[in-house]
Amino acid sequence: MLNRLAYRYHQILERHFPEQRLFLKSDTETRFIRLRPATQIMALVGGTLALAWTIVATALIMMDSIGAGSAREQSARRQALYEQRLNALSADRDLRAEEAARAQERFNIALTQISEMQEKLLASEDRRRELETGIEAIQDTLRHVIKERDIARGEVERVTLALNEQSGVATEAGRVADAMATLEFLTGALGDAAEARNEGLAEAEAAREEARLIAEAKEAQELRNEAIFARLEEALTVSVEPLEKMFREAGMSPDDLIEAVRKGYSGQGGPLTPISFSTSGGIVTPEEIRANAILNGLDRMNMYRIAAFKLPFAMPVKSAFRWTSGFGYRRDPKGAGIRMHEGTDLAGSYGTPIYATADGVVVHAGWDNGYGRLVTIRHDFGVETRYAHLSQIRVEVGQRVSRGDRIGDMGNSGRSTGTHLHYEVRLGGTPVNPMTFIKAAKNVF
Template sequence: MRECITRVNHLGSEGGRHEKLDCPQTRDQRDEFGASDLHISLMYKVNHLLERVFPEQRLFLRSETGTRFIRLSPLTQALGWTGSAAFIAWSIIATAVLLMDSIGSGNMRDQAQRDKRLYEQRLQTLSEERDARAAEAAAAQERFNLALGEISEMQSELLASEERRKEFETGIGVIQSTLRRTMGERDDAKDSLETMLAEAKEDQATGRPGAAPVQADTTLAFLTSELSRTAAERDLVAQNAVEAEQFAQNMLYEARLRDERNDQIFRQLEDAVTISLEPLDKMFAKSGMSVDRILDQVRRGYSGQGGPLTPMILSTRGQGPDPDAERANNILSELDKMNLYRIAAQKMPFGMPVKDGFRFTSGFGSRWGRMHNGTDFAAPIGTPIYAPADGVVISAGWSSGYGRLVKIQHEFGIETRYAHQSRLNVQKGQRVSRGDRIGDIGNSGRSTGPHLHYEVRVGGKPINPMVYIKAAKDVL
């Protein structure tokens, strides 16, 4: 290849002649030189275009041994400025995103605080409404007791009036029989007098002496006195009959007044029973369980004093109950149903397990790809936990992820669970009543903060505890 290059230079020096040499090495180097020249030419043009904006700069570096410099071409400066601008733009955008995220987080925290205050106000309002409903229920119960007392008094008055009516009927019958007997005696005496007078006339006509006139006068005086006595008795009987009729009319008037009063009392009782029973019907219907099955089970297992209310029978003649008795029996039936509802409500978890300040954090349903089988009540450690219904403690101790756990078995196949407690106040086998303190809120087990994990299971299947809590919020 060196020989080929030398020959070209020699020919060029002798006369400017050119000779095309067919040399492979020369052809390859010529192609390489051409590509390099094209690249250099392109770089030159770019630098030339950028030189107006970015003139060539030299950066001098002085040291003890000498001075060196670095040349910064326009293209290098342009690339540097472009990279710096891109970095600055990225920094501005990232800072703006962080600021917006921080502002958004602050707004979300403020919104959460506002929602918390609104929720606490709503809970306070619901609590006040619940207390008002409880007061109304107590007042209604008091009205029921008063009404039952009035019904008892009316029953006593009705029985007493029935006895008096019987006595008056007997008295009127006696008076009537006496009057008939007296009038019969009067007629007999009148007939006897007429007979005696006829006999006296016959004696006088036949001329009998002596005693006949005297006997006739004596008989006449006797008959006259008897007739006077009979007339007096007749007048007395008539006066008694008038008084008995007037008394009977007064009794009929009093009976009508008593019927109107009874009808008014029955209407008030029926309205009060309907108003008080309707919320209970809705509450048990919302629980999702069979209301008839619950009432039948309570009725079969009833062991309180007195037992269920017994229907009354007001008839005294062996006949069927009258309309008032039927209405009274219907009211007693509704009161018995209300009493069964009251017993069932004590045995079902309608109450709140946490009554002090708290907030709901996690509800029933899917959470983070897993099923959350209860409702979480967040509150400070040591907040009391109360039993929402009567039952028996079937477990009280440590249970892996649940931490300190209490299980309570209630009636109707219902079981409740209380997890992550800091302290347990009950033991296995202990019977608890609604409102008893069973433990304190804690952070034991697999927990991210102090709260109560509350579960309700029916037949071993978990259901949403808020079903019972929401159903009872306007009743209990």
């Protein structure tokens, strides 16, 4: 039964795939190769599979090319939006700085005006006190005159009595004449005293009116100063809070950064110098306290700016690229099992420029086993960045670089499966996720 089925199967194969012979002829002999139906079927199946594999591989390559093109366009659009936002933030920062400078100038003018008003107010107060002193002197004089009048009146009565006793004659006309003379003298003295008093009161009222006007002008100036201070404090808050948030999201303490920056940049000057208080025991005004708080905030923002340029908050690649592998454990692309990936990979075209992400000093520039061509930059605050698998190195050991300086070109050197940049960030020698710094800076730079 099995032989019959095998025979029929063989006949079917012979009908569709008859046995073929491939003759090989030489000068001395002729040989042939027998191609049985099973062999022909295997060859046909193998060729079909090879053709199908070729078609699938071609389709995958085309889809990858299309996807890469789309990713490049998206990266270009993101890059354009990033640059546009950076320009807008730079313009806004410059505008805030210009507004702060103008506000500082207006504040200095306001302080000068307030000082002049205070001097006028003190002068009017002194004048008022002088007038009050003059009025008191006039009143004392008037009291003295009245007292002398009373004494004179008593003296007149005594003399009149004495004359009457001596002469025995006291005419009514004489008494009337003496009384009229005394009354005229007293009336003149009282008129002069009243006129002097009225003049003193008028001068005192004028001084009070001038003091009221000066107080109103001072109050208006204080309201203007309050508006200026409020705008300055608001602008300072809007500028400083994103920087503090960026440092905290990167895992760094803003206060420690400020202290470290001050150790290297301890000088102060220019418009950010705090207002010096008098040491002669004078009272410090609230305006001086608020002005010093604003100036300290501006100085802190300046320290943040210096620290930001010394930390890797920038992108190492500015051309089109795509993320291929992130920070953390992954399956090794060379088949070495699960291994820790201590950086992040950015794939792009061969020779794509690579830039330093912060100010620092190059401590390594050469070949390093699995890293291939490697550039290592040491930054402040114990931070270090590494740029691996480069095709070309454009810096030397000991060279000081700034953020945005070109340090090499993207390549495929070392233990790599394709053109890309392996980018690492280390804190105190321990690798950390570079995306922490990149994401922390996305709303600031």
